[in-house]
Every structure is written in C-alpha cells, then in structure tokens.
Amino acid sequence: MNNIIDFLQSQSENENISDNSVNKGKLSKSFNDIKNVIVSSEVKEKNIFQLKSRPKTKKGQIWLCKQQYFDAFGNKIIGNSPYLVFVVSDVDKFANENFIRIQPISPFTEFTANDELLIKDDSVVGFDFIIETWNEQPILTELLDEFVGNLVIETLKINETELSLSEIQKEFRKAEIRNTAYLSQSIKSLIEFEELSEEKTIFLNIDNSIHFPKSESKETKTISLFNEPKQNYSLAAKKGKLKDRLTTLFEKTIDGVEIEIKVVKDGKKYILAIKQAESVEVKDNIGKVLKQTTPNLYDELTGGLYFISIRGIENEIRIRLK
Numbered sequence: 001m002n003n004i005i006d007f008l009q010s011q012s013e014n015e016n017i018s019d020n021s022v023n024k025g026k027l028s029k030s031f032n033d034i035k036n037v038i039v040s041s042e043v044k045e046k047n048i049f050q051l052k053s054r055p056k057t058k059k060g061q062i063w064l065c066k067q068q069y070f071d072a073f074g075n076k077i078i079g080n081s082p083y084l085v086f087v088v089s090d091v092d093k094f095a096n097e098n099f100i101r102i103q104p105i106s107p108f109t110e111f112t113a114n115d116e117l118l119i120k121d122d123s124v125v126g127f128d129f130i131i132e133t134w135n136e137q138p139i140l141t142e143l144l145d146e147f148v149g150n151l152v153i154e155t156l157k158i159n160e161t162e163l164s165l166s167e168i169q170k171e172f173r174k175a176e177i178r179n180t181a182y183l184s185q186s187i188k189s190l191i192e193f194e195e196l197s198e199e200k201t202i203f204l205n206i207d208n209s210i211h212f213p214k215s216e217s218k219e220t221k222t223i224s225l226f227n228e229p230k231q232n233y234s235l236a237a238k239k240g241k242l243k244d245r246l247t248t249l250f251e252k253t254i255d256g257v258e259i260e261i262k263v264v265k266d267g268k269k270y271i272l273a274i275k276q277a278e279s280v281e282v283k284d285n286i287g288k289v290l291k292q293t294t295p296n297l298y299d300e301l302t303g304g305l306y307f308i309s310i311r312g313i314e315n316e317i318r319i320r321l322k
Contacts, residue, residue: 004108004110004172005168005171005172005175008172008175008176008179009171009175054147055147057087057091057098057100057141057144058087058090058091059087059088059089059090060087060150060151060152060153061086061087061147061148061149061150061151062084062085062086062087062105062124062125062147062148062149062150062151063084063085063087063102063144063145063146063147063148064082064083064084064144064145064146064148065079065082065083065084065085065139065143065144065145065183066082066143066144066145067079067081067082069142069143069186070285070305070318071185071186071189071190072186072189072190072192072193072305072320073189073192073193073203073205073210073320074205074210074305074318074319074320075189075205075208076208077182077185077186078182079179079180079182079183080179081179082145083104083105083179083180083183084104084105084125084129084148085102085103085104085105085139085144085183086102086103086104086105086131086151087100087101087102088100088101088102088103088136089101091141094187094190094191095190095193095194096303097140097142097190098140098141098142099138099139099140099141099186099187100138100139100141101136101137101138101139102136102137102138102139102183103131103132103133103135103136104131104132104135104176104180104183105125105129105130105131105132106129106130106132106176107127107128107129108130108172109128109129109130111130111168111169111172111173112130113163113165113169114162114163115133115134115163116130116131116132116133116134117130117131117133117153118130119131119151119153124148124149124151125148125149131153132176132180134173135173135176135177135180137180137183137184137187138184138187139183139184139186139187140186140187140190142186143183143186193320193322200212201320201321201322202248202263202319202320202321202322203319203320204250204252204261204317204318204319205317205318205319205320206252206254206315206317206318207315211250211252213248213249213250245264245265245266246264246265247262247263247264247265248262248263248264248265249261249262250262250263254310254313254317255312255313255314256312257310257312257313258275259274259275259310259313259317260274260275261273261274261275261308261319262274263319263321266299268302268303269299269300269301269302270299270301270302270303270321271297271298271299271301272297272298272299272301272306272319273296273297273298274296274298274308274310275296279310279311279312280308280309280310280311281308281309282298282306282307282308282309283306283307283309284304284305284306284307285304285305285306285307290306301321302321303321303322304320304321305318305319305320306318306319306320306321
C-alpha cells in the first residue's frame, strides 16, 4: 500500500498517451498495472471506448479526461495520467465556456473511507473503483475526451463529525488532490483571464511565458500593417469598417527571427496580421489550418486561442483573443 502512495506522490513525467484505442479489458489491465506500480506500455496507452457519436454531457456520466490541454492563458497543462471522472452536475456556462462539476474516480479501493462511494461492479468500467466525493471540482467540458458510460447512484449523506481517516488515507488524498489539480486549472485560469483588465486580454504565449503587447493605439482610415506594398486592408477601410479600431502590436525576436504581429478588433471579431506571411501557418484551437484572406491577413476571427507556426522558430506561438 505504501508503494501505491509513493507512486501517486511521484512527480515523474510519463510519456504522452498515444491515440491507440482499447476495450474495457485493456482499460482494466492498465489500471491494475498502475495499481501494482508497474509503469508499462499498457499504462501509457490511451484508454478509450468506441462510440458512433459523442453523447450530450449530463449528470451521471463517466468520462475519460484528456491528459493534456491548453488553459485560458495558452499554457500547456499536462497531468501525470488521464483521469476517469464522474459528472455530478449538468452543463453550466461561465464566460461563454461550458463547464461541469466532477468527482475523480480511483481504482485504489483499499483507501476507501465512509465519505466516498465504493462501486463494486466491474461491468461499469472494467474494475471496481471509488468515487472521490471529497475531491469534487469544476472543469471545462472540453476536457472530456471519451465517454465511458452512465452510473445511477443515490446521493451519499455524510456526517463529517464521524469521519476518521488513517494517516495513509490522508496521504492518499493529498496525492490525489495534487494529481487532479490539472483538471480544475481549466476553470481557474479562465477566471483569472476574465479578471484581467481589458488592455491585457490579448497576449502571446511563448514557451508557457506570457508576453503582453509593446503598445496599443487607435488608427483611423486604412490600417497600414507593416508599410509593405499591397498590405493594406483597404477594402474594408473604404467603408470605414476599421475606423477607430483598437490595434494591438507585438514585436519580438525569437530564435533570431524578428516577428511583428498586429491584432485589430473589429466589433466582436478580430483581424490578425503577421509579417512574413509566406512562412506562417495559423491554426485554431481544434487544429484547423486557417486560410489567409489576403497576404498577411486572417480576418473574421472570434475570441479564443490560436497557434502560430513561423519558419525558423522552433516552437509555436500561441495568441489569445478575448
């Protein structure tokens, strides 16, 4: 049992989970391998179930969460392992993002206490498990990766004055709280982002480091991007579409490459202009490559996270628009 605690407390980074799908039998084996503290290739596989379509998220479902994602600041968040979770609320909204409340699932039933649910039925996910009712937390629904199944259970009533935990149960909970914190970071970062002042809601993320714009100004008439021929957004400017629009400018040198990025806020949408357009690729948060409207320009962009790849720069640049 102490070996399990040591394993959970370990901060070593496992390899990324692969995209190979497996059935419930392999999922059960993977968790048993973890339980036996055997970090094998089976543990590192992505344990998912085959479904023809993704069901609507609702209370009472069990999902496998992503092991890694990008938070509201564009930081790459990586958990030590993907977690199964039990959904305990219906979908709600915050800052135009969908979120739910979940309780993590653990296969380590030997640490069960009387304030959590023990499910002794391996037909649900392939093994017996506990639902960590004490570890409930909000997460964005975008973290839900694969649907596992539904579970109908009665609400557990806890008399906290009667709860008594052994020292090893306390250590187990500390480890689980730390290891599942990567899930709630999705909401915590969004709250922090919403609290930023307006002038800081557009920024670059370079290697998990936030860079705010060098300057901000309002330009009228035609928006001159980089004083290069035929690089003015004149078509829209003819009707005054870009008149008095806030323009955010970034100037950085990364890996010896000078970059200039301009963002023009156009109502509820944005125009993104990047110097050296012939060597630039921009993707949205689902990995779709965006087409340039004209050289240097991407328009009709909505708020969210975008990924910019520039020739000569090793890592992608992430830009967040609110």
